[in-house]
Amino acid sequence: MTRFVIRRVLWLILVLLVVSFITFSLMHLVPGGPWDRDKQLAPQVVAALNAKYGLDKPFYVQYGNFLLGLLHGDLGISYSYQDRSVTQILMQGFPKTAVLGTTAFILALLVGITFGMAAALRQNTWIDYVCVMFSTIFASVPGFVLGILLIIVFSVILHWFPTGGWGSPSQIVMPAIALAALPAAFMARITRASTLETMRQDYVRTARSKGLLERVVLIRHILRNSLIPVVTIAGPEFAALVTGSVIVETIFSIPGIGRLFVQGIFARDYGLIMGTVLFYAFVIAIANLVVDILYGVIDPRIRYE
Amino acid sequence: MQRKTLVYSLLAIFFSAILIFTSACQGNKGTGAQILRVNLAGEPAQVDPNQASWAAEKSVVSQVFVGLLGFNQDLTLRADVAKEIPTVANKDISADGLTITFKLRTNVTWSDGQKVTAKDFVYSIKRELDPDLACAYASFYYDIVGAEAYNSATGKTAADKTALANAVGVSAPDDYTLQIKLNDPQPTMVECMALWPVYPIREDIITKYGDKWTDPPNYIGDGPYLLTEWVHQDHMTFKPNPNYWGTKPKRAEIDFLMITDANAALAAYQNNELDIVGVPPGTEKTFLNDKTYDDQRSLFNDLTTFAFQFNVTKAPFDNKLVRQALSCAIDRDAFINSVRSGIGKAAVSWIPPGMPGYNASIGTQYAFNVTQAKALLAQAGYSDVSKLPQITFSYSNTAGNTTIAQFLQGQMQQNLGINIILDPEESKTFSTNVNSGKFMWAWFGWGADYPDPDDWLPGLFGTGAGNNHTQYSNPAFDTLSATALKEQDNTKRLADWDQAQKMVMDDAPIVTIFYRERFNLVKTWVKGLKTTGMDGQVIGDTFYNEVYITK
Numbered sequence: 001m002t003r004f005v006i007r008r009v010l011w012l013i014l015v016l017l018v019v020s021f022i023t024f025s026l027m028h029l030v031p032g033g034p035w036d037r038d039k040q041l042a043p044q045v046v047a048a049l050n051a052k053y054g055l056d057k058p059f060y061v062q063y064g065n066f067l068l069g070l071l072h073g074d075l076g077i078s079y080s081y082q083d084r085s086v087t088q089i090l091m092q093g094f095p096k097t098a099v100l101g102t103t104a105f106i107l108a109l110l111v112g113i114t115f116g117m118a119a120a121l122r123q124n125t126w127i128d129y130v131c132v133m134f135s136t137i138f139a140s141v142p143g144f145v146l147g148i149l150l151i152i153v154f155s156v157i158l159h160w161f162p163t164g165g166w167g168s169p170s171q172i173v174m175p176a177i178a179l180a181a182l183p184a185a186f187m188a189r190i191t192r193a194s195t196l197e198t199m200r201q202d203y204v205r206t207a208r209s210k211g212l213l214e215r216v217v218l219i220r221h222i223l224r225n226s227l228i229p230v231v232t233i234a235g236p237e238f239a240a241l242v243t244g245s246v247i248v249e250t251i252f253s254i255p256g257i258g259r260l261f262v263q264g265i266f267a268r269d270y271g272l273i274m275g276t277v278l279f280y281a282f283v284i285a286i287a288n289l290v291v292d293i294l295y296g297v298i299d300p301r302i303r304y305e
Numbered sequence: 306m307q308r309k310t311l312v313y314s315l316l317a318i319f320f321s322a323i324l325i326f327t328s329a330c331q332g333n334k335g336t337g338a339q340i341l342r343v344n345l346a347g348e349p350a351q352v353d354p355n356q357a358s359w360a361a362e363k364s365v366v367s368q369v370f371v372g373l374l375g376f377n378q379d380l381t382l383r384a385d386v387a388k389e390i391p392t393v394a395n396k397d398i399s400a401d402g403l404t405i406t407f408k409l410r411t412n413v414t415w416s417d418g419q420k421v422t423a424k425d426f427v428y429s430i431k432r433e434l435d436p437d438l439a440c441a442y443a444s445f446y447y448d449i450v451g452a453e454a455y456n457s458a459t460g461k462t463a464a465d466k467t468a469l470a471n472a473v474g475v476s477a478p479d480d481y482t483l484q485i486k487l488n489d490p491q492p493t494m495v496e497c498m499a500l501w502p503v504y505p506i507r508e509d510i511i512t513k514y515g516d517k518w519t520d521p522p523n524y525i526g527d528g529p530y531l532l533t534e535w536v537h538q539d540h541m542t543f544k545p546n547p548n549y550w551g552t553k554p555k556r557a558e559i560d561f562l563m564i565t566d567a568n569a570a571l572a573a574y575q576n577n578e579l580d581i582v583g584v585p586p587g588t589e590k591t592f593l594n595d596k597t598y599d600d601q602r603s604l605f606n607d608l609t610t611f612a613f614q615f616n617v618t619k620a621p622f623d624n625k626l627v628r629q630a631l632s633c634a635i636d637r638d639a640f641i642n643s644v645r646s647g648i649g650k651a652a653v654s655w656i657p658p659g660m661p662g663y664n665a666s667i668g669t670q671y672a673f674n675v676t677q678a679k680a681l682l683a684q685a686g687y688s689d690v691s692k693l694p695q696i697t698f699s700y701s702n703t704a705g706n707t708t709i710a711q712f713l714q715g716q717m718q719q720n721l722g723i724n725i726i727l728d729p730e731e732s733k734t735f736s737t738n739v740n741s742g743k744f745m746w747a748w749f750g751w752g753a754d755y756p757d758p759d760d761w762l763p764g765l766f767g768t769g770a771g772n773n774h775t776q777y778s779n780p781a782f783d784t785l786s787a788t789a790l791k792e793q794d795n796t797k798r799l800a801d802w803d804q805a806q807k808m809v810m811d812d813a814p815i816v817t818i819f820y821r822e823r824f825n826l827v828k829t830w831v832k833g834l835k836t837t838g839m840d841g842q843v844i845g846d847t848f849y850n851e852v853y854i855t856k
Binding site: 030031038041045051079082166167250253267 | 348350353439441517537538572573
C-alpha cells in the first residue's frame with residue numbers, strides 16, 4: 001500500500017507539471033493581455049507594467065521563474081488583487097469555500113444515500129417515485145436558478161435568511177442547499193441503482209435465509225457493498241465542491257475561491273490563473289488518491305501492490 | 306446496534322444544530338441606526354491612490370483621502386486642501402501659464418494628527434510618475450516638466466531614475482506652498498490636480514510599511530473616513546475620522562458590501578441589507594412603473610456617451626457619406642425605449658450634458674432621417690445597397706451588448722435594407738482587436754475622467770492618438786486641438802473645442818447613440834445624498850460625509 005501511495009504521489013507531481021505547462025502556454029496564446037482595456041493606457045505605462053510583472057521576458061524565462069517560485073511555495077502575484085500574493089488569496093478564501101463545500105458534501109451524502117437506499121428498498125412504491133422525481137428535478141435545475149429562487153423565497157419573501165455573505169451560520173444554509181442539490185440527486189440515483197443490484201446478489205439471499213434480521217442484512221451486507229460506486233463519484237464530487245462553484249459563490253457573495261478562476265481568466269490575471277489551476281489540480285488528484293485508498297478499506301477484494 | 310444509534314444521534318445533532326443556529330441568527334445584519342450600506346459590486350484591485358484606476362478603487366480612495374481640489378455637485382472646482390483655486394487672476398497661475406502655485410491651508414491633518422504639507426503632494430506626484438510603480442493615470446500629468454521622461458525610464462538604472470525624478474517640475478518652496486512647472490500652458494492641469502492620482506501620500510508610511518500600507522491600521526489618509534475593516538471579497542467598513550480637519554460627517558459608518566451579482570444585490574436591497582442599489586438591466590421598466598418605488602428612484606446623468614465607431618480605413622467606411630448615411634438610419638429614440646427601457650438620453654453629439662462643452666445643436670444634421678440616409682448613400686454611389694461590402698459589427702459579448710447589436714441589425718435591415726453580420730467577442734479579445742484596428746464597426750463608450758472637452762476630443766480623434774481606434778485623421782482638427790489645449794482664455798478655449806466637436810460630428814467617424822443615466826434605488830431613510838457626474842462605482846460617494854440616516 002505504501003509503495004502504491006508513493007507511486008501515486010510521484011505521478012501527481014508529473015501531472016501538476018504538465019497541467020502547469022499547458023495552462024501557461026494557453027494563457028499566453030489567448031488574445032488579449034491583462035492591461036487591455038477600453039480606455040487604453042499610455043504606451044509608457046504599459047511598458048512599465050510589463051517590466052514590473054516580468055511580462056516582457058521570453059516565454060521560457062517566465063515559465064522558468066514561475067517554476068522556481070513554485071519550489072519556494074510562491075504561487076505568484078495577482079494583477080486583480082495587487083495587495084496580496086496568490087498564495088495569500090487562496091489561503092484566505094479556501095477555508096470559506098472548503099467549509100461551504102464540506103457542508104454541502106455532507107448534506108448531499110446524507111440526503112442522497114438515505115433517499116437512494118430508501119427508494120431501492122421500497123422499489124416501485126411512492127417513496128421510489130418521489131425520490132426519482134426529485135432527483136431528476138434537482139439534477140436538471142441549473143445552479144443559478146435554484147440559487148436565485150432560494151434567495152427570493154427565503155430572503156425576500158419570508159425574511160428567514162440573509163441574502164448572502166459569510167460569517168454567521170445562517171448564511172451557509174442556502175448556499176449549501178444550492179450547492180448540494182445536484183450532487184445529492186446524482187448520489188441518490190447511483191445509490192438506488194447500486195443497492196438494487198446488490199439486493200439481488202446471492203450472499204444477500206444467503207444472509208436472509210440464515211435468519212438474520214433485515215436491519216443487520218441491510219447494514220452489514222447491502223450498505224457496504226452498494227457504496228462502492230458512490231465512493232467513486234463521491235471523491236471527485238468532494239473535490240469539486242471544495243474547490244468551489246463560481247455560480248453559487250457569485251450569487252450568494254461568498255468570499256471564497258470558487259470565483260477566482262473564472263474571474264482570473266476574464267481579467268487575464270496570469271498569476272491567479274496559474275495558482276488556482278495548480279491548486280485545483282492538486283486537490284482533485286489528492287481526492288482521487290483518497291478514493292482509491294478507500295476502495296481498499298471498503299472492499300477487501302481490492303488490494304494494491 | 307451501536308453503529309445505528311451513533312448514526313442516528315449524529316444526524317439528530319446535525320439537524321438540531323442547524324435549527325438552533327438559524328433561529329438564533331435570524332433577522333438582517335446591520336440595521337443599526339447610523340450605518341450606510343452600499344454595494345461595491347466587487348473587490349477593488351488595490352486602494353493606493355496613485356495606482357487606482359477603476360471606479361471601485363476611486364470610491365474607496367475618495368472616502369479616506371482629500372486632495373488639493375475637489376468637485377462640487379455642479380462639477381465646478383472647489384478648494385479642499387488648497388486655500389484657493391489657482392487662476393491667472395489671483396496670480397497662482399503665472400501669466401505665461403507655465404507655473405501653477407497651490408497655497409495650502411495650514412490646518413489640514415492626517416488621521417494620526419500630523420499636518421499635511423506640500424511635501425506630501427510632491428512625493429505623491431513623483432510616485433505617480435515612478436516607472437517602477439506603473440500607475441495607470443501617470444500620462445495625465447505628462448505636461449509637467451520632466452514627467453514623461455521619468456515615467457518612460459523603465460529600463461534605466463536606479464541612478465538614472467533618481468536623477469530623472471529630481472528633474473520633475475514639482476517642488477515645495479515651503480511647507481504650505483506647492484509649485485508645479487509645465488512644459489506648455491494647460492488650463493485643465495488645475496482640474497487634473499483635483500483627481501485622485503495626486504491625493505497626498507505620506508512618504509514615511511510607505512517607507513515603513515511598503516506594500517502593506519493599504520491594510521487598515523496603516524492606511525492613513527486626510528479624509529473624513531478611516532478604513533477600519535477590510536474582509537477581502539466580503540466587505541469594507543469605514544468609520545468617521547475623529548481627527549478630521551473639515552466638517553465632521555453626520556453619520557457613523559459606511560459599509561461597502563461586495564455583492565457581485567446584480568440580482569442578488571437587488572434581493573439584498575429588498576431584504577433591507579443594502580441602502581442603495583443599482584437597478585439590474587432588464588428590470589428598469591418594473592421599477593420605473595411601480596408606484597411603491599416612487600420615492601426611492603434616483604436617476605441622473607452619468608458623464609458617459611455610447612457610440613458605434615467606424616474603422617475609417619476599411620471600405621465602405623472610408624467614405625464620409627456612407628458614415629453620415631448610417632448615422633441617419635438609426636432611430637435613437639427607439640433605442641432608448643426598447644433597448645434601454647427609457648433610461649438615458651438619445652445622443653447626436655459626443656460630449657454629454659452636464660459638463661462644459663455640451664452642445665445640443667451639434668450633430669443634429671445627422672439625426673434619424675431615413676430619406677436623408679438613402680440620399681446620402683446614393684450620393685456615395687450606393688443607391689443599390691447590395692453593392693456595399695459586407696459589414697461586420699463587433700462587440701463584447703455581454704447580455705446587454707447582444708441586445709444592442711440586434712437592435713442595430715434590425716435598424717439597418719428595416720431602414721436601409723442592409724444586412725450586417727454580428728461578431729460577438731470575449732471582452733478582452735474585443736479590447737485587443739479594437740486597439741489593434743481589427744474591426745469594421747464596433748460598440749464603443751467613453752466616460753469622463755474629468756469634466757472637460759480636453760478629455761473627450763484630442764485623445765480620441767487626434768491623429769495617432771492613444772485612444773483613436775477609428776484611425777480618424779483631420780489636420781484641421783489637430784491644429785485646433787493643439788491651440789485649444791493651451792488656450793488660457795476659457796471662453797475662447799471652449800469655443801475652440803466646440804468647433805472641434807462640430808468637425809468631428811460632421812466627419813462622423815463615430816455614430817453617437819445615447820448618453821447614459823444611472824438608475825439606482827435609494828431607501829427613504831437615506832438623507833442628504835448628493836449624486837454627481839463624477840461619482841465612482843457607488844452613487845453619491847463624493848459626498849458621503851453629508852449623508853445621514855433617519856430611522
